[in-house]
Amino acid sequence: MMGLFLVAALVLLAFMGLLLYRIVVGPTVIDRLLAVNVIGTKSIVILIIMGILFDRVAMFIDIALAYGLLNFIASLAAAKYFRKHKKIHHVSTMPAEVSHDH
Amino acid sequence: MIINMVLVGLVAFGTTVTHGGPLHSVFNALVGVLLIAGLLFFLSTCVGILRFPDFYTRLNAAGKGDTLSTILMLVACALMVITSAHHVDRTVVLSAIKIIMIVNFIFIGSPTATHALLEAAHWSEIKPWKRNDPPC
């Protein structure tokens, strides 16, 4: 049974590596935010699986609980950022756009 | 939330009463099934995030698949914590209840984050993908 959990943790890590593609390529910022959000929720699962493998779940569960409670605050803040700064595409080559941004 | 705690208590009670009995192997099989189902849903989430053509469809894949797979795997972990314990005492049941609490918080927080992302995309006027458009 422990082997299954170890394999599950490894598979989760491998899929996180796949999500890295979206972080690198992602045409917009919120695509990256989406991928980071998924990585965040999955790291909760990996934390608890590591707790089971170490046989110290009671020790690790508080960290996972903190993640479960606080995970969505960062994406909430990032989403609210775009109410004022509407441009989602990054422009750094055109100086006129830069001065228009703020 | 109270219903979830009562369920954890029932499972813990069931494991103590029929220790090593048929219920134990049923729970073990359930852990395996839930874990593999969670992994499969996460695989489909990943494929969706990587392959879908625009932000809104990717958000659809991520919002649903991520929440569901996380919940399935956490429930598997909670069952595993109870069934693998040598004797079920207060610490074990409390750990299982805390995992179920995490499930509850993710069930509320993750769709809220998805909704906030959707609002952000709407504010920044991302165009939805139409057929025959190039994927972005």
Next chain:
Amino acid sequence: MLIAIEVGLLILVPCVAFVALWLRDLMSAVIVLGAYSFLMCLVWTGMGAVDVAFTEAAVGAGVSTVFFIAVLFNTTRNITFNPLDVSSKLVALVACLGFGYVLLQGVSDLPDWGDPYSPVNAGVSTYYIENAYADTHVPNLVTTVLADYRSVDTMLETTVVLIALLGIFMILKKDRPAQSDSSDTQAHDSLIIRLSARFIAPFIQLFGLYVVAHGHHSPGGGFQGGVILGTGLILMAMSMGMASAKRLLSIPRMIILAAVGVLIYAGWGAVPLVYNGYFLDYSVWESVFGSMARSHSMLIVEIGVALTVMCGMYGIYMSLVSDGGMQEGL
């Protein structure tokens, strides 16, 4: 068995860090740093350093990304390169090299890496490991070292948090006329976000109190609990508007409470001086608390730390996001 997971993390963490450096858009870099923080928390957990992992979880998931976004909200997210502007970079280079040289000179005084005869390895850490529980009746060794044996350190760290809050507050503070339409920006906020924030915020506060109070027995303590409590306030300020957050904890009260936290810590340490003890020597309380004197004293100083850190996080967020005006923000 866990080595496989750690190898996987070892591959992922440098990749994420490299991506965060490679991206030219500051907003994207901030978001990728969030993923970096998640993975680093897993690394700390794999090493068994649960208290560090808890700090990384509370700070990384809660406040650090929010602080970065608050700064970007009032500045710009574009990096502008000016290849002709060499002189300021030269000044920075000289300053960095000079300061680095001074620091390296300081390092030469320290004992060698892994030296078995250095004071840390020869006596101190073995004493802590063998006698901490008998001395203080606290199972969590990290809390014992931080809040009892090395508590002067922790007191000054708490003061550093207070100084950071005061510094940011005073630099950014500006007297703006109160705008009547300041609530307008929050008006069209989604009902879903407001409701779920209102649902989760009490649980965050409750969990923060649990972490402060239970830091003796499990990972956690004053700093982590304070960050979680502050994050609850930040969540309220973000979803309900800054006006309603200021109704919960007004700005003058926030400054006073942050100072009161340090005062609790230092005051509790100063009381033994009256009874012919040393500063922060908790054992004079044995006449009141019995054998649990040091344990209870640790709880009290942790409460002081939590108060300062909570107000610090809340005040830094409010200052950064409103550009010092304290009127409207995210």
